[in-house]
Amino acid sequence: MKQQLIAQYPAHRRIPHSSEPGIESGQAAAADGDEAIRFRRFKVLPRRRQLLADGRPVELGSRAYDLLMALIKAGGTLVTKEQIVNRVWPSTMVEESNLRVQIATLRKALGKDRDIIKTVTGRGYVFAVEAITEAPEPRALALPGLPSGASPRAPAFPISMPAGGEGPPTVVVIDDDVGMREALEALLRSVGLQVELFASVQEFLDSERPTRPSCLVLDVRLPGRSGLDFHDDLIQADVHLPVVFISGYADVPMSVRAMKAGAVEFLTKPVRHQDLLDAIQLSIERVAPV
Numbered sequence: 001m002k003q004q005l006i007a008q009y010p011a012h013r014r015i016p017h018s019s020e021p022g023i024e025s026g027q028a029a030a031a032d033g034d035e036a037i038r039f040r041r042f043k044v045l046p047r048r049r050q051l052l053a054d055g056r057p058v059e060l061g062s063r064a065y066d067l068l069m070a071l072i073k074a075g076g077t078l079v080t081k082e083q084i085v086n087r088v089w090p091s092t093m094v095e096e097s098n099l100r101v102q103i104a105t106l107r108k109a110l111g112k113d114r115d116i117i118k119t120v121t122g123r124g125y126v127f128a129v130e131a132i133t134e135a136p137e138p139r140a141l142a143l144p145g146l147p148s149g150a151s152p153r154a155p156a157f158p159i160s161m162p163a164g165g166e167g168p169p170t171v172v173v174i175d176d177d178v179g180m181r182e183a184l185e186a187l188l189r190s191v192g193l194q195v196e197l198f199a200s201v202q203e204f205l206d207s208e209r210p211t212r213p214s215c216l217v218l219d220v221r222l223p224g225r226s227g228l229d230f231h232d233d234l235i236q237a238d239v240h241l242p243v244v245f246i247s248g249y250a251d252v253p254m255s256v257r258a259m260k261a262g263a264v265e266f267l268t269k270p271v272r273h274q275d276l277l278d279a280i281q282l283s284i285e286r287v288a289p290v
Contacts, residue, residue, distance in 0.1 A: 037072060039131040040113050044072070051109065059282070061265050062275045063088055064105045071117065071127035080124040098268050101255040108259070169214035169284045170194040174204055175246070176222055180269075184217065187273055188280070201225040213241065215264075215283035217276070220247035220254060228254065231261055242283030246271055
């Protein structure tokens with residue numbers, strides 16, 4: 001398996017992104033009118049939906065960001081699980097396990113300051129430090145992939161190509177649900193992406209591809225090799241493809257395993273279009289095609 005993967009997908013060439021040294025000044029853009037929310041060593045730029053730690057961007061999925069803002073806006077008071085679900089998933093039925101996954105994701109992003117989020121057993125969560133809203137700054141770190149002044153709530157598409165790329169990025173979707181594959185294909189093509197569809201990992205491996213994809217959108221439960229196991233195969237073969245997991249059967253261990261292995265995002269079905277597009281944009285910015 002390892003040799004097969006290596007033969008199909010040679011080692012990639014990474015491109016730097018805003019969280020790496022040397023990029024910060026190049027990504028700075030005028031941000032007049034942007035307010036900021038500060039707590040401990042962190043700053044939130046609400047207009048850009050971005051979290052900074054010590055002045056550097058922190059990779060944070062859309063759900064985890066919405067969860068952070070819901071906790072901050074509570075002003076140190078208890079936010080019940082029901083209130084969080086209503087604010088973060090306003091039009092989606094979700095299980096409590098999804099909330100726990102996002103809490104774990106947010107605490108991981110906060111690192112040594114994870115104690116900021118306190119759990120009130122059986123009731124909800126409290127944001128346990130004071131958050132101060134600051135006046136707009138003349139300059140702030142721009143969200144990678146968005147032009148200066150653009151709102152990240154609107155899709156930043158057609159998706160921007162990494163330097164040196166030829167043609168639009170290619171997203172490979174591996175999902176055994178034909179209806180899901182067709183829906184994702186329509187969405188991704190509508191924003192200028194090339195899309196290739198497969199019903200299983202083996203079907204993907206058996207395909208003849210001239211170039212490496214820019215991103216994999218990978219279901220967890222698949223016939224034959226599961227999405228999580230295939231992701232492990234790629235890592236063991238030193239093939240670093242950005243992976244966005246989607247699943248209708250997510251649980252906490254599954255999500256934690258995927259994120260620890262380096263997945264860009266773990267989304268639960270039904271998937272919000274903007275969440276998926278944000279994750280794919282991040283994937284394409286993170287790795288350049290060879």
